[in-house]
Amino acid sequence: MIRGIPTLEDVARVAGVSRATVSRVVNGTRNVDPSLQETVRDAIEQTGYTPNHAARSLVTRRTGTVALIISGAGGGSDVFVDPFFGRVTAGVVDFLRGHSVHPVLMLADTDKARTEVVEFLKQGSTDGALLVTTHAAEPLPDRLLEAGVPAVLYARPGRPLPVSFVDLDHQAGGRLAATRLVAIGRTRVAAISGPLDVPASQDRLTGFRDAMARNGFPYVPAVEGGFTAGSGARAMARLLVEHPDVDGVFAANDLMAQGAVEVLQAAGKHVPGDVAVVGFDDSAPATSCRPPLTTIRQPVEQMAAKMAEVLLTTLDDPEARPRSIIFEPELVLRGSA
Amino acid sequence: MIRGIPTLEDVARVAGVSRATVSRVVNGTRNVDPSLQETVRDAIEQTGYTPNHAARSLVTRRTGTVALIISGAGGGSDVFVDPFFGRVTAGVVDFLRGHSVHPVLMLADTDKARTEVVEFLKQGSTDGALLVTTHAAEPLPDRLLEAGVPAVLYARPGRPLPVSFVDLDHQAGGRLAATRLVAIGRTRVAAISGPLDVPASQDRLTGFRDAMARNGFPYVPAVEGGFTAGSGARAMARLLVEHPDVDGVFAANDLMAQGAVEVLQAAGKHVPGDVAVVGFDDSAPATSCRPPLTTIRQPVEQMAAKMAEVLLTTLDDPEARPRSIIFEPELVLRGSA
């Protein structure tokens, strides 16, 4: 019998053919005589052969994996608790599995981690990278580009770069929120923005303010939050002090909206009766909140899937020029506004 | 200059040494004369060399990755929305990154997917597997064992198997919940269990009932839920119909507890005044719930980290016999009981 793990060689010997023929049968390349094919398949069965991944990718230069890099967002592995990343992961996995590609999870929250990520990718450990980052100053896109690693970003890079990305029209989202608040007659409106060094936060706020201005409300007070429920609560508390008569609030994500709703209710305000609240993302907290949140839907799963799709096509055609795909947000009406 | 990606050979030529010497410098094996080392390092710098991962793992038989397999749980990629898996992922990533090992995410929700997972692992695509599954009937542990893939499970296998695992003392958790409800004077107590084909669900319920019995309450009605907020709400509604005078509820996870609390409040009951509710897990919903949930803490992150640790030690010493590590739950007092 064969000692250790069976190799192509072993199968070839058992089947009485050459290594090349077995390889052809396994990979389905070129024509192989059906009866010979049968013989080879039997031999594979008999030996329990499985192609060795490392050997194969050494010559094909393909690994069948891509890196899914989560960067920034305060750092630390607690990012996985943020439902956003769960949704991204779900979208990515869902698309990739249909193509027999698997994501390798990596965190790039420190400079050391970033360097390790770049090293890892330069080694050809994966075929490409999916980068999910929110911070504009994130250096990873540059470094990946420089290292020649095929990559696709979630959210456009901080500064223009010849790299593919998917993104949401955040300004349109902000506009949608403003339009809704105006439509239900709110006139003393405020915003709880995300961290202002995150481009998406700025865009949401800008879009919101633009649309408010266009509707005759030139001034919209805003407090900066940190995309967490707690920061939303604090921001709301401050708004309540500075503008006690506020009757409409746009929070730049659902978590902050949830925090805001709780503070409002604790202050004896009825939502949406006294104060209408619009969130952003349409993630799990939006439906578990009481009242459920009227929010701006970001199709995270589809966007993540698209990101994976773009990467795979890039891998198949390395010469293709970078693509950008912008998704449209959608107003989802629930109870809070 | 060098065409394409620089290899060991290139570095050796530039440094004027043999391939072996460069390899020794890169890997830090054996002694190499410091000045020669310097020369080699310069050459590496100059060429921009990075070792090729596939070539290396072809000979070392190590990939530096492990599979993180999520199985069952209703299937589909929406499992990532469940905070539980986010916590597992966080714990795993957190531990592995310190050891330069990266997890490859895989879903094993269908038989086809399971077969692909086994194929993937048999190819030696990863060094081992971390299996997170809840269903007792999950066939993957058997198949991995049969395929000779080093694996560690989260939760003990459905039937005894020579494989390492980490788990929680679920019965003790149930007992803790019972003790709390008794301590605050509840006498008409009910349970919302998880799916009864999940061993952990059974254990939580058994532990709960045992402790109640020991306190003089032989009968504890229970309704089976599905670990989701919706199922918890439905179960609570049913309990309310069948036992309108219930004054204490143990829900087998926080999501169901949250659903139960909402139904109770909608029915005009005060929590914990009229009905005390104890959850399980101590996950995000426990703190975002109003009132915040008194719950049984499952240290998911630590358990996940331990699971990864056990796998890595197994890889270093394949002869080591399987280990089981049982964590103790903890009562966390918040507002709901």
Next chain:
DNA sequence: ACCTCCTTGGAGAGCGCTCTCCAAAGGGTC
């Protein structure tokens, strides 16, 4: 001064696979 032992660099054999090149054989065509 001779021998042994230890340190350190080089040569070269693989690891298991793919893929290009050849050769052999079969089938048309005139």
Next chain:
DNA sequence: GACCCTTTGGAGAGCGCTCTCCAAGGAGGT
């Protein structure tokens, strides 16, 4: 029947790395 083209199997050269062996040289013991 001679010729060419197409189909199909085999041989063998790597892919980039590690690691075992071997040789050379220096240090130390007698």
